[in-house]
Amino acid sequence: MKIISCIKPVPDPASRLIINESKTWIKDNDLTFVASEADNYALEEALRLKEKHQGDVAILSMGGDEAARVLRSGLAMGADRAIHLLDPKFKGADEFAAAETLAKAIEKDGGADLVLAGVQSDDLGTGMTGVMLAEFLGYAHATVVIGVEADPAAKTLKVKRELEGGINETVELPFPAVLTIQFGINQPRYASLKGIMAAKKKELKAWSAADLGLSDNLVGKPGAMYEVKEVFVPERKSRVEIITGTAEEAAAKLVEKLRKEAKVI
Amino acid sequence: MAKEVTELKKGGSFLIEETAKEDVFTPEDLSEEQKMIREMTEQFVEDEVVPQQEQIENKQWDVTRNLLRRCGELGLLGIEVPEEYGGENLDKISSMIVSEKLGRVASFAVTYGGHSGIGTLPIVYFGAEEHKRKYLPLLCKAEKISAYALSEASSGSDALSAKTTAVRSADGSHWILNGEKMWITNAAFADMFVTFAQATQGDQKQFSCFIVEKDYPGVSTGAEEHKMGLKGSSTRTLVLDNARIPIDNVLGEIGKGHHVAFNILNMGRAKLAAGAVGGSKTALNASIAYAKQRVAFGKPISSFGAIKQKLAEMAVRTWITEGMVYRTAGLMDRRLESVDVKDPKQVLKAIEEYAVECSILKVFASEVLDFVVDEAVQIHGGFGYSAEYPVERYYRDSRVNRIFEGTNEINRLLIPGMLLKRASSGQLPLHAAVRSVMDEVMSAGIGNEPSGPFARERSGVKQAQKALLLVAGSAIQRFRDSIRDEQEVLMHISNMVMDVYAMDTAVCRLMKNSGELHADVVSTFMNDAIADIKFSGRQVLAATGDGDTLRIQLSALRRLLRWTPVNTVGARRRIAEHLIDHGVYAL
Numbered sequence: 001m002k003i004i005s006c007i008k009p010v011p012d013p014a015s016r017l018i019i020n021e022s023k024t025w026i027k028d029n030d031l032t033f034v035a036s037e038a039d040n041y042a043l044e045e046a047l048r049l050k051e052k053h054q055g056d057v058a059i060l061s062m063g064g065d066e067a068a069r070v071l072r073s074g075l076a077m078g079a080d081r082a083i084h085l086l087d088p089k090f091k092g093a094d095e096f097a098a099a100e101t102l103a104k105a106i107e108k109d110g111g112a113d114l115v116l117a118g119v120q121s122d123d124l125g126t127g128m129t130g131v132m133l134a135e136f137l138g139y140a141h142a143t144v145v146i147g148v149e150a151d152p153a154a155k156t157l158k159v160k161r162e163l164e165g166g167i168n169e170t171v172e173l174p175f176p177a178v179l180t181i182q183f184g185i186n187q188p189r190y191a192s193l194k195g196i197m198a199a200k201k202k203e204l205k206a207w208s209a210a211d212l213g214l215s216d217n218l219v220g221k222p223g224a225m226y227e228v229k230e231v232f233v234p235e236r237k238s239r240v241e242i243i244t245g246t247a248e249e250a251a252a253k254l255v256e257k258l259r260k261e262a263k264v265i
Numbered sequence: 266m267a268k269e270v271t272e273l274k275k276g277g278s279f280l281i282e283e284t285a286k287e288d289v290f291t292p293e294d295l296s297e298e299q300k301m302i303r304e305m306t307e308q309f310v311e312d313e314v315v316p317q318q319e320q321i322e323n324k325q326w327d328v329t330r331n332l333l334r335r336c337g338e339l340g341l342l343g344i345e346v347p348e349e350y351g352g353e354n355l356d357k358i359s360s361m362i363v364s365e366k367l368g369r370v371a372s373f374a375v376t377y378g379g380h381s382g383i384g385t386l387p388i389v390y391f392g393a394e395e396h397k398r399k400y401l402p403l404l405c406k407a408e409k410i411s412a413y414a415l416s417e418a419s420s421g422s423d424a425l426s427a428k429t430t431a432v433r434s435a436d437g438s439h440w441i442l443n444g445e446k447m448w449i450t451n452a453a454f455a456d457m458f459v460t461f462a463q464a465t466q467g468d469q470k471q472f473s474c475f476i477v478e479k480d481y482p483g484v485s486t487g488a489e490e491h492k493m494g495l496k497g498s499s500t501r502t503l504v505l506d507n508a509r510i511p512i513d514n515v516l517g518e519i520g521k522g523h524h525v526a527f528n529i530l531n532m533g534r535a536k537l538a539a540g541a542v543g544g545s546k547t548a549l550n551a552s553i554a555y556a557k558q559r560v561a562f563g564k565p566i567s568s569f570g571a572i573k574q575k576l577a578e579m580a581v582r583t584w585i586t587e588g589m590v591y592r593t594a595g596l597m598d599r600r601l602e603s604v605d606v607k608d609p610k611q612v613l614k615a616i617e618e619y620a621v622e623c624s625i626l627k628v629f630a631s632e633v634l635d636f637v638v639d640e641a642v643q644i645h646g647g648f649g650y651s652a653e654y655p656v657e658r659y660y661r662d663s664r665v666n667r668i669f670e671g672t673n674e675i676n677r678l679l680i681p682g683m684l685l686k687r688a689s690s691g692q693l694p695l696h697a698a699v700r701s702v703m704d705e706v707m708s709a710g711i712g713n714e715p716s717g718p719f720a721r722e723r724s725g726v727k728q729a730q731k732a733l734l735l736v737a738g739s740a741i742q743r744f745r746d747s748i749r750d751e752q753e754v755l756m757h758i759s760n761m762v763m764d765v766y767a768m769d770t771a772v773c774r775l776m777k778n779s780g781e782l783h784a785d786v787v788s789t790f791m792n793d794a795i796a797d798i799k800f801s802g803r804q805v806l807a808a809t810g811d812g813d814t815l816r817i818q819l820s821a822l823r824r825l826l827r828w829t830p831v832n833t834v835g836a837r838r839r840i841a842e843h844l845i846d847h848g849v850y851a852l
Contacts, residue, residue, distance in 0.1 A: 193340030196301045
């Protein structure tokens with residue numbers, strides 16, 4: 001079974017985030033980057049599938065040094081090899097441009113039986129890249145996955161998805177497929193010391209836009225479908241209102257306000 | 266690391282040479298793998314050890330044993346064990362990283378060290394091939410837990426005077442051990458004990474080391490000690506009542522137990538220091554967080570100078586110690602690159618080269634930790650005295666670091682003792698350096714001043730080196746060989762040696778990674794260290810001479826240690842504001 005697991009580097013959640021001068025993003029040059037949390041669940045799922053069914057787990061990430069860093073961590077966790085999409089032109093990509101770039105890389109690598117990604121990223125959290133990636137690749141897909149059973153012989157997958165309101169569903173998909181993995185599907189392993197030392201010797205190749213045959217207008221900012229106009233810290237508003245009257249009257253007024261003004265009940 | 270620098274630094278050479286910054290490994294120089302090891306250990310501690318700390322402190326040994334097993338899965342138990350016996354055989358810097366990160370959870374760190382350090386390494390370095398094959402793979406996975414049994418009720422620092430005896434059985438198949446070993450870490454759940462006893466034949470007593478398995482007849486443990494701190498680590502006596510130990514279980518040679526006992530202490534001391542750095546950072550982080558949220562007189566207490574001064578000084582000393590720990594590990598690793606790692610003798614010799622530095626680390630780091638936890642309690646006020654806040658535990662857990670792995674007094678005496686030994690065996694040209702400083706100060710000159718970047722800091726280090734050599738030289742002249750009986754003098758000299766190593770390391774680290782805040786840290790530390798060096802120097806000189814000689818020497822000392830004070834009030838404020846801004850130790 002050939003599995004490719006996608007990893008997005010995001011600022012360490014413990015970082016202090018400061019908005020940049022142009023207010024289009026955060027100042028990210030001094031930050032430490034880690035793998036987006038959901039992507040760790042995806043990689044762990046990939047490693048477990050490999051342990052069960054044999055095969056090859058490649059990891060794929062786009063970005064500068066920060067991507068190399070999360071790839072090395074992924075190799076230390078147990079991935080077999082890594083592909084680093086490294087090109088200054090990739091900078092400024094939105095989900096659409098990122099998905100097209102990732103898709104081209106997966107095609108260049110000869111495709112996969114299964115592509116895994118986190119359900120959403122820790123920074124933007126739109127949850128779109130995985131689905132778009134499936135579309136670019138022409139693969140089947142399932143989102144918010146909380147359980148995976150693969151049958152490599154039959155080339156099918158049985159996947160459990162989480163729906164709203166505490167309901168789950170099971171769907172069957174053929175290979176090749178893209179799955180976006182929900183938080184908490186498993187307990188991601190730590191890289192062991194042996195894994196860390198072994199990571200050095202594993203393959204880590206870098207591909208540029210040219211290597212992928214992607215023209216400049218399809219990658220990075222020019223390839224993006226939208227533009228961030230402003231990043232801001234939401235204004236904190238608090239309003240205090242003291243409701244007078246007897247307990248019964250006050251309770252009635254409170255219910256009324258919660259229902260009509262605050263619209264929370 | 267720069268391998269072009271071919272010359273290996275001699276242990277103790279920081280006292281007589283100007284150190285090139287390239288020769289100092291700093292925490293900023295960690296490799297990608299070392300950073301991953303740091304993150305992995307940090308994550309393991311955060312996710313698995315910290316949430317179970319209450320059970321650990323309540324002596325739920327199954328929790329502790331499981332965590333040791335998890336350490337085994339992650340490879341943390343075999344860092345210094347060769348690969349063919351199931352270990353990883355990594356560098357000493359990585360070993361320090363792991364010890365530092367475990368320092369956050371003191372009880373478990375001691376359990377870990379008792380097993381993977383002093384419980385395992387004697388077998389790595391002194392075990393026969395069969396011992397290594399039999400025990401090491403199990404120890405690396407924590408399928409067997411080990412402990413180290415050296416002290417007795419009546420012998421601690423003077424461990425070689427142990428009373429436990431080992432006599433050969435009539436049929437020659439066993440050693441029969443009798444006695445009681447004390448303060449045995451991990452005793453409650455250990456499966457085996459690296460045990461020291463006097464192999465006795467008639468009147469002849471030979472200090473020796475044995476592997477004692479718990480299931481051998483006549484082996485038992487006493488009741489749990491009621492300790493001040495580290496309540497989550499087991500400490501009991503090991504009772505040997507006609508214990509029958511197979512004849513092949515001698516570790517090393519009969520009569521050479523002291524080799525085992527002393528040789529593993531160097532790494533033990535260095536790792537203790539690394540753990541103390543981790544403990545210091547933990548207590549400091551708790552203090553920063555508390556000071557930011559505790560309001561007094563309508564303001565967070567972190568906005569008051571009295572608190573800022575404390576936070577800054579805690580951070581300064583932690584940063585200084587951290588530098589010393591990684592420098593020393595870096596020295597060891599450089600030296601280990603040139604030896605056959607499969608030959609334990611060569612490995613131990615390479616580590617022993619820096620025995621002075623290891624003793625310095627042990628004393629310095631344990632005292633910094635005690636300072637930091639004390640201030641942490643103070644910052645927390647009444648809450649710091651309550652078990653509801655973790656600093657109360659940090660305070661109790663810290664104290665024993667000044668006692669075990671060789672008391673700070675023993676180590677303070679060892680530092681000058683070992684330096685003098687190195688000098689007389691020709692390994693360190695200390696006497697020549699003393700003579701040259703004596704000549705120089707008597708001729709009223711103070712030699713060439715360093716120039717260029719960081720001239721002031723480098724000059725401060727150089728002058729402190731000279732001050733030390735002047736003072737030590739005067740003590741040696743006065744007491745000659747009987748100096749070893751002048752413990753008070755030796756302890757003062759030790760304090761000076763430690764401050765020189767600290768300053769030298771700090772200045773090199775600053776030169777390598779200069780930043781304004783680090784410059785504040787270094788100048789704040791040097792300001793006080795030079796005053797301390799002057800204080801110790803004056804005590805020694807006054808004890809070694811009088812009249813005109815004393816007057817001349819005191820004036821030379823004053824001249825050497827001329828240092829215009831820096832504005833440490835401003836520097837500490839800037840350091841504190843950085844800490845408060847980041848919310849954690851982030852220097």
